[in-house]
Amino acid sequence: MTGLLADLAIGAAILALAAGMVAARSAFTATAFFIAYGLLLGLAWVRLGAVDIALTEAAIGAGLSGVLLLTAAARLAARPVATERAPGPLLTALIALCCAAVAVAIGAAILSLPEPTPSLAAEVAANLPATALGNPVAGVLMSYRALDTLLESAVVVLAVVGVWSLTPPGGWGGFPGPFHLRVESGPLALLARLLPPIGIVIALHILWVGKDAPGGKFQAAAILAAMWLLAWMAGLATPPRIASRRLRFAVSAGAGLFLAIGVAGALAEGAFLAYPAGWTKALVLAVEFALTASIAVALALLVMGPPEEEDRA
Amino acid sequence: MTAAVTLAPTPWGMLPVLAVVLPVAGMVAALPLGARGAERLTLALVPFGLLIALGMAAATYASGAPLVHLLGHWAPPLGLAFRADGLSAAMMLTAAIVIGAVALFARAGFGTPAGAPERREALSFWALLLALWGGINLVLVADDLFTLYVALELLSFAAVPLVCLDGGRATLEAALRYLMFALLGSVLYLLGVALLYGAYGTLDIVLLSERTRAIPATIVAVALMTAGLLAKTALLPLHLWLPPAHSGAPAAASAVLSALVVKGSFVLLVRLWFGVMPGLPVPAAAQILAGLGAAAIILGSAAALAQARLKLLVAYSTVAQIGYLFLMFPLLAAALGTPEDAARAWTGGVLQAVSHAFAKAAMFLAVGLMAKGLGHDRIADLAGAGRAMPLCLLTFGLAGLSLMGVPPSGGFAAKWLLLTSAIEAGQWWWALVILGGGLLTGAYVYRVLATALTAGPGGATGREDSRAWIALGLALISVALGFLPLGAFGLVQIGRLDLAVGGVP
Numbered sequence: 001m002t003g004l005l006a007d008l009a010i011g012a013a014i015l016a017l018a019a020g021m022v023a024a025r026s027a028f029t030a031t032a033f034f035i036a037y038g039l040l041l042g043l044a045w046v047r048l049g050a051v052d053i054a055l056t057e058a059a060i061g062a063g064l065s066g067v068l069l070l071t072a073a074a075r076l077a078a079r080p081v082a083t084e085r086a087p088g089p090l091l092t093a094l095i096a097l098c099c100a101a102v103a104v105a106i107g108a109a110i111l112s113l114p115e116p117t118p119s120l121a122a123e124v125a126a127n128l129p130a131t132a133l134g135n136p137v138a139g140v141l142m143s144y145r146a147l148d149t150l151l152e153s154a155v156v157v158l159a160v161v162g163v164w165s166l167t168p169p170g171g172w173g174g175f176p177g178p179f180h181l182r183v184e185s186g187p188l189a190l191l192a193r194l195l196p197p198i199g200i201v202i203a204l205h206i207l208w209v210g211k212d213a214p215g216g217k218f219q220a221a222a223i224l225a226a227m228w229l230l231a232w233m234a235g236l237a238t239p240p241r242i243a244s245r246r247l248r249f250a251v252s253a254g255a256g257l258f259l260a261i262g263v264a265g266a267l268a269e270g271a272f273l274a275y276p277a278g279w280t281k282a283l284v285l286a287v288e289f290a291l292t293a294s295i296a297v298a299l300a301l302l303v304m305g306p307p308e309e310e311d312r313a
Numbered sequence: 314m315t316a317a318v319t320l321a322p323t324p325w326g327m328l329p330v331l332a333v334v335l336p337v338a339g340m341v342a343a344l345p346l347g348a349r350g351a352e353r354l355t356l357a358l359v360p361f362g363l364l365i366a367l368g369m370a371a372a373t374y375a376s377g378a379p380l381v382h383l384l385g386h387w388a389p390p391l392g393l394a395f396r397a398d399g400l401s402a403a404m405m406l407t408a409a410i411v412i413g414a415v416a417l418f419a420r421a422g423f424g425t426p427a428g429a430p431e432r433r434e435a436l437s438f439w440a441l442l443l444a445l446w447g448g449i450n451l452v453l454v455a456d457d458l459f460t461l462y463v464a465l466e467l468l469s470f471a472a473v474p475l476v477c478l479d480g481g482r483a484t485l486e487a488a489l490r491y492l493m494f495a496l497l498g499s500v501l502y503l504l505g506v507a508l509l510y511g512a513y514g515t516l517d518i519v520l521l522s523e524r525t526r527a528i529p530a531t532i533v534a535v536a537l538m539t540a541g542l543l544a545k546t547a548l549l550p551l552h553l554w555l556p557p558a559h560s561g562a563p564a565a566a567s568a569v570l571s572a573l574v575v576k577g578s579f580v581l582l583v584r585l586w587f588g589v590m591p592g593l594p595v596p597a598a599a600q601i602l603a604g605l606g607a608a609a610i611i612l613g614s615a616a617a618l619a620q621a622r623l624k625l626l627v628a629y630s631t632v633a634q635i636g637y638l639f640l641m642f643p644l645l646a647a648a649l650g651t652p653e654d655a656a657r658a659w660t661g662g663v664l665q666a667v668s669h670a671f672a673k674a675a676m677f678l679a680v681g682l683m684a685k686g687l688g689h690d691r692i693a694d695l696a697g698a699g700r701a702m703p704l705c706l707l708t709f710g711l712a713g714l715s716l717m718g719v720p721p722s723g724g725f726a727a728k729w730l731l732l733t734s735a736i737e738a739g740q741w742w743w744a745l746v747i748l749g750g751g752l753l754t755g756a757y758v759y760r761v762l763a764t765a766l767t768a769g770p771g772g773a774t775g776r777e778d779s780r781a782w783i784a785l786g787l788a789l790i791s792v793a794l795g796f797l798p799l800g801a802f803g804l805v806q807i808g809r810l811d812l813a814v815g816g817v818p
Contacts, residue, residue: 102504102537109508109533118514123391144391147384151451151463154337157344158444158470165437165474172433243431248345255341259334265385271322272330273385 007047014040027073034069038062051214052137055206059222060299067229068303132280134212141216142284146273150262153255153291156298160251164242167306173243177304182235192234199227207292211281217288221295228300239300242307251301254294258287320394320456320519325372326382329397329454332365332405336447337467340440348435349425355439356420359413362446366409370402370804379808389457389517396456396519398808400663404580407667408449410790411572411674416442418678418783419565434478438566444471445569452577458506458516458589461581465502465545469495472574475566476558487557494544494554498578501541508534509589518588522810525590538585539602545578548602548639549609552632556616559631560624564681567624571631572674576666579638583662587645591811599643606639607746614753618760623680623690626757627673633750634669634716638662640731640743645811647738652812654737659809660802661730664794668723671791672712678784679708686778692761696769699762704781706765711788713758715795718751723794 017037024030038061045054087095124136124144131143141149164176183189203223210216231237240247261283265274275283339358343351372380379398387393397405423438425431448467455461473495477488510516512530525531547555555575559567586595613633620626641662648654683698683705684690699706715724728747735743806812 105533105536106504106508109530110511112529113511117511120390120514127391143385144387145393145459147393148457148460148463151337151460151467154341154444154447155463155466155470157341158440158467161340161344161437161440161444162470162474165433165441165478166480167433169480173431245345245347248347252341252344256338259338259341263334266327266330269386271383271386272327272334275385 003047010040010044010047014044027076028070031066031069031073035062035066038066052135052216052219055214055219056222059219059226063226064222064299064303067226071303071305133284135210135214135216137214138211138216138284142211142287143275143280146262150255150258150273153258153295156295157252157255160298160301163302164306167242168309170309171307173241174307175241176239176301176307177232178308180233180235183233188230188234192230192236196227196231199223199230203227203292203296207288210288211284217292217295221292221299224292224296225299225303228296229303232300232304239304242301247297247301250297251294254287254291257290261287320381320383320389320396320517322383323376323378323381325368325376326380326395328365328369328372329380329395329401329450330382330384332362332369332397332450333395333447333454335361335365336443336450340443340447343436343440343443347425348423348431348439349427349429351436351439351443352420352424355416355443358443359409359416362409363406363413366402366406369397370406373397373399373402373807374804377807390515390520393460394456394517394519395454396808397454399804399806400580400583400808401453403663403667403805404576405450405453407670408446408453408573411569411670411787412442412446414674414783414787415565415568415678418568418780421778421780422563422565433480434563437474437478438563441471441475442569445475445574449573449577452580456518458509458518458521461584462499462503462506465499465578465581468574468577469499469545472570475570476562478563478566479561481561483557484561487554487561491554491558494547494551498541498544501537501544505534505536505538505541508537518584519810521589522591525593527593531590531593535585535590539582542578542582542585543605546575546582546635546638547632548605548635549612549632550605552609552613552635555632556625556628558628559677560622560628564678564684567628567677567681568674571628571677572670575631575635576670579635579666583641586642587809587811596643596646599646602639603643603743606636606642607743609633609636609639610746610750611753614750614757618753618757620757621692623692623695623761624677624684626692626761627676627680630676630716630754630757631669631673633754634665634673637665637669637728637731637747637750640735640747641665643740644731644734644738644743647740648734649811654734655811656806657730657737658734660805661727661734663805664723664730664802665727668715668727668791668794671787671794672715672724675708675784675787675791676712676716678787679705679712679781682778682781682784683709692764694769695761695765696767698765698769700768702777702781704777704785706762708781708784708788710758710762711785711792713754713762715788715791717754717758718747719755721795722792724791726795726797 014037017033017040021030021033021037024033039058041061042054042058045057124139128136128139131139133139133142203220206215207217207220228237232239262273266272268276335358339354342354346354369380379396382395384393419438423435425435444467448464448471451464451467452461455464473488473492476491477484506516508530512528513521513524515521544551559571562570610633613629613636617626617629617633620629641658644658645655648658683702686702687698715722718724718728732744732747735741
């Protein structure tokens with residue numbers, strides 16, 4: 001009974017925050033709603049028993065996306081741009097109608113699904129011993145559907161290329177993102193000194209338990225990226241220039257190693273991404289560590305953004 | 314009950330894997346290699362890509378069955394499979410040739426001489442081109458709807474930055490609008506994927522083709538995914554992003570965007586309608602799709618005719634030519650029980666996709682050279698261009714023949730097959746649209762040629778850019794497709810999933 005009440009409260013709060021986000025007048029208010037919305041969504045995933053998704057939602061959906069949106073809102077406020085005309089009442093009503101229709105259709109379709117809904121959960125669990133992994137989510141990500149994970153890690157590299165391709169004239173090769181003066185006092189300076197050691201330990205823990213319990217590379221990478229960003233914003237850490245070969249290697253290394261292991265599987269076992277018997281755990285661990293580092297660097301670079309106009313060297 | 318289609322690994326199944334892994338690995342390596350290294354890597358990968366595509370076509374044709382590879386030895390529904398059928402092989406060969414031509418063409422604009430500092434456009438272009446290549450190959454061979462989502466992400470995230478590579482305000486706006494449409498498409502597609510998994514417990518297309526039934530979840534899922542893919546394919550009325558994006562990008566980028574990227578989501582749409590739910594009766598929905606296609610053909614061609622700028626004309630021509638692709642939907646749906654008619658409509662649709670890819674890549678490259686040579690792309694001021702740049706104009710004319718559907722050309726064969734299928738199916742109204750579209754296409758191509766061939770001041774002297782030969786080569790391929798005997802198109806029939814179901818009454 002209390003569980004049902006809690007679920008109802010979370011559901012109502014998520015809807016209210018979503019409505020607030022749509023109705024908000026300023027980008028800052030909307031972003032604040034968005035971050036709270038992401039955190040509550042994480043809670044909802046916990047209630048559904050999907051702790052892996054909850055962690056990812058909180059770290060990336062609310063955390064890093066929130067920082068990204070806040071910086072974007074700040075930049076827009078500093079340099080107001082002529083926006084397109086807001087849609088008129090008729091168009092607004094039409095958009096609302098379309099969204100409502102899609103929501104109703106999806107709701108109806110979900111309610112009409114057969115009971116019990118077909119699921120691969122039993123098969124995932126039955127084959128888990130063959131993957132040498134204890135967490136079924138890790139089994140799916142690193143073994144059954146390893147290809148999707150590999151390609152997503154390549155998409156992260158592509159995202160860095162895409163963001164850097166927006167570098168304004170004169171900025172190519174310079175330091176990513178805006179310059180932050182060193183903050184000597186205040187909450188940011190304190191947090192930037194206090195949190196990183198704790199954050200790094202937590203990230204490593206989440207990464208390490210990920211193969212057997214909820215957690216893993218994306219969540220760990222998001223925390224590591226957040227720690228770097230914190231130090232960067234406080235002016236304590238200067239990121240390398242985007243021309244730096246080492247930085248670029250760091251972004252590509254994880255996906256590169258994963259690809260190499262995939263090819264090795266093709267040569268040794270006759271199937272791309274097949275892990276040779278007895279080597280599974282070691283190879284998966286190597287990929288997890290390399291990917292965590294690469295994704296952490298990439299996520300931080302995505303939030304920092306491309307270099308600015310003037311090279312400040 | 315015996316499964317109509319099996320998913321067992323086949324010899325040569327490693328070819329589709331290589332086709333995806335090579336360009337993706339190239340993109341990952343491009344970043345640390347830098348612009349010059351990325352350029353040389355891309356040019357080195359082109360011959361391998363061509364060989365792989367040729368090998369896939371040969372192996373598929375010889376065995377008469379699709380090539381299958383089970384990744385990590387896990388079979389669907391738990392694992393993922395690559396399945397390369399005749400359609401995959403034909404489109405992959407097209408992609409390899411177009412990418413190769415564009416890579417050669419782009420060396421002049423995006424090359425980095427030895428010792429020169431790295432430029433933003435150069436590194437971005439080569440890395441994005443490789444990502445786009447990997448994305449299109451993945452769309453063609455993936456058999457899992459979520460893997461296909463990742464493929465769409467690769468395609469979109471490579472295509473959008475290519476649009477604003479020149480960094481100007483107008484192209485940034487065009488890219489942003491493209492991004493909005495592409496993201497909306499991704500979200501709708503992903504919603505449908507989740508619904509299908511909830512209903513059938515698998516995302517493998519071959520397994521789904523045996524399981525899907527006409528229940529609300531299927532219909533809502535397919536409707537959402539179709540709407541999302543239409544936004545990415547730019548079928549009217551979701552085409553608004555395409556003309557500014559494709560006309561604002563650098564010529565080499567426009568060529569791959571118009572020739573290949575919009576075809577990626579189209580192929581996925583074909584897989585959805587005739588793979589995921591081959592047995593479901595959908596004549597009314599198919600008529601709507603083709604109706605939108607017909608509107609795109611007429612309105613897109615008319616808009617092309619009205620343009621004052623050459624690049625925009627070519628971009629609106631893409632809007633129109635995409636329309637033809639959708640005529641195959643009701644024709645295939647009507648021919649479900651008659652394999653011969655279905656084969657004709659299928660070949661017509663695929664041939665339209667392939668011949669448009671070559672013709673439009675050629676046209677964008679030629680128009681890019683003309684705009685560069687003349688310093689503008691105003692159609693009214695083209696007089697004299699024919700004397701100064703005969704190769705470019707010849708390319709434009711030959712590609713135009715294929716777009717019009719004048720024999721002998723690939724475009725003619727495609728439109729003829731669609732036309733006869735329409736009459737065969739008793740849906741004569743599509744035949745009228747095909748003929749009307751051909752006339753309008755002829756009008757806008759003639760308008761450019763007629764102006765450019767008059768004597769005028771536009772005729773700068775000096776040798777024509779040697780890259781015009783690359784564009785001409787692509788245009789010749791689009792024409793030469795019309796000389797292939799129809800038997801050669803047996804390749805694209807191999808592995809069709811609608812046959813497995815449709816053949817059994």
